[in-house]
Amino acid sequence: MESIRFAIIGCGAIAQKHVAALGRIGNAKLVGAFDIDSRAAGSFSEKYSVPVFDNIEDLVEKTDPHVLDILTPSGSHGENILDLIRFNRHFVVEKPLALRLDQIDGILDECDRRGLKIYVVKQNRFNPPIQKLKEAIDRRRFGRLVLGTVRVRWCRPQGYYSQKPWRGTWAFDGGVLTNQASHHIDMLIWLMGDVESVMAKTATRLVNIEAEDTGIAILKFKNGALGVIEATTATRPKDLEGSISILGEKGSVEVGGFFMNELKTWNFAEPIEADADIFKTHGKVPEELGWNHTEFFKDVVRSINEVKKGLIDGIEGRKSVELINAIYESAETGSEVALRFAPKKCRLGHEYDSTNLKWKTVV
Numbered sequence: 408m409e410s411i412r413f414a415i416i417g418c419g420a421i422a423q424k425h426v427a428a429l430g431r432i433g434n435a436k437l438v439g440a441f442d443i444d445s446r447a448a449g450s451f452s453e454k455y456s457v458p459v460f461d462n463i464e465d466l467v468e469k470t471d472p473h474v475l476d477i478l479t480p481s482g483s484h485g486e487n488i489l490d491l492i493r494f495n496r497h498f499v500v501e502k503p504l505a506l507r508l509d510q511i512d513g514i515l516d517e518c519d520r521r522g523l524k525i526y527v528v529k530q531n532r533f534n535p536p537i538q539k540l541k542e543a544i545d546r547r548r549f550g551r552l553v554l555g556t557v558r559v560r561w562c563r564p565q566g567y568y569s570q571k572p573w574r575g576t577w578a579f580d581g582g583v584l585t586n587q588a589s590h591h592i593d594m595l596i597w598l599m600g601d602v603e604s605v606m607a608k609t610a611t612r613l614v615n616i617e618a619e620d621t622g623i624a625i626l627k628f629k630n631g632a633l634g635v636i637e638a639t640t641a642t643r644p645k646d647l648e649g650s651i652s653i654l655g656e657k658g659s660v661e662v663g664g665f666f667m668n669e670l671k672t673w674n675f676a677e678p679i680e681a682d683a684d685i686f687k688t689h690g691k692v693p694e695e696l697g698w699n700h701t702e703f704f705k706d707v708v709r710s711i712n713e714v715k716k717g718l719i720d721g722i723e724g725r726k727s728v729e730l731i732n733a734i735y736e737s738a739e740t741g742s743e744v745a746l747r748f749a750p751k752k753c754r755l756g757h758e759y760d761s762t763n764l765k766w767k768t769v770v
């Protein structure tokens with residue numbers, strides 16, 4: 408198996424998990440990094456002994472990476488990828504793939520045209536209890552699916568948003584639904600199937616940001632099951648949970664903890680032998696920093712080396728962004744929104760133009 412070379416674009420907070428994850432994989436190597444903020448690049452280089460470069464041209468020319476690993480603020484992902492595609496490298500991009508569907512469609516078309524792969528970081532899909540839950544669904548152990556629920560009850564005070572100016576803005580982040588709950592929304596779609604329609608309400612209750620700190624949505628899935636999303640960063644005084652439950656005709660499973668990392672309930676009307684030990688064998692995510700990021704990168708390396716589909720490709724990454732856009736569209740209009748759809752009122756990926764008094768796309 409060839410060793411796959413990765414180069415990081417954006418040396419901020421999440422970069423440490425990428426460094427840790429890549430460092431654990433034998434046939435992956437982090438070869439260099441770039442950040443528009445030279446101080447961030449400098450301290451990253453010092454801390455992790457990774458070479459950094461003054462511009463991306465030098466980074467690509469001198470390190471010849473197979474993969475550009477995009478870790479910039481969410482609202483920059485689309486623009487960054489569309490700019491960097493000229494280097495003809497594969498992409499890993501942190502969640503969400505981008506904020507606007509038109510950008511995502513442009514990215515997917517161009518990657519297809521050039522034969523480039525794109526992988527979106529949804530590391531929780533690799534959590535052992537989640538992997539087992541997905542397997543049980545695929546083996547039809549639930550019978551007819553009835554209800555899928557995700558709950559994100561996290562605590563993000565004003566200081567969290569003030570720390571980084573892009574956080575909580577429509578142009579670069581969105582609110583709890585786009586940022587924190589995007590993992591859980593992705594999980595609900597992955598496990599329950601495609602969404603037919605959504606009704607939603609959002610509110611900004613405890614912090615001063617443009618987007619929402621709290622949101623709820625009611626989903627109807629194409630298979631007839633229903634879904635509930637409850638997400639808030641206004642839990643006080645501390646985090647409570649990040650959980651998912653799946654209920655079906657013949658079983659119910661709950662995965663809780665902080666990031667869908669702990670199996671809480673595993674009940675099936677028709678048990679199999681492996682169920683007896685499930686809490687022991689797949690009950691928890693191991694505690695090392697970035698464990699599930701490591702599993703994600705193993706999948707990327709396998710996909711590139713074996714020329715096969717990765718678990719979370721661009722089409723998978725698009726689904727949660729489409730649903731999040733639809734949730735905002737419903738919250739803005741007060742109407743149920745049917746998918747697939749093209750956003751009209753959703754402000755995600757838009758900034759306010761105070762001269763013309765309207766929201767416009769960020770370019």
Ligand SMILES: NC(=O)c1ccc[n+]([C@@H]2O[C@H](COP(=O)([O-])OP(=O)(O)OC[C@H]3O[C@@H](n4cnc5c(N)ncnc54)[C@H](O)[C@@H]3O)[C@@H](O)[C@H]2O)c1
Nearest residue numbers: 416417418419420421442443444447478479480481501502
């Ligand atoms: N998978 C997860 O669980 C997880 C967790 C945290 C963050 N994230 C995602 O990671 C992304 C980054 O988040 P963060 O908390 O690390 O942000 P951050 O603000 O700490 O870091 C972003 C870095 O990108 C740099 N940057 C901005 N524009 C750039 C450009 N054009 N070229 C190069 N560098 C540029 C900034 O200078 C900064 O150092 C976000 O999309 C976020 O949603 C994912």
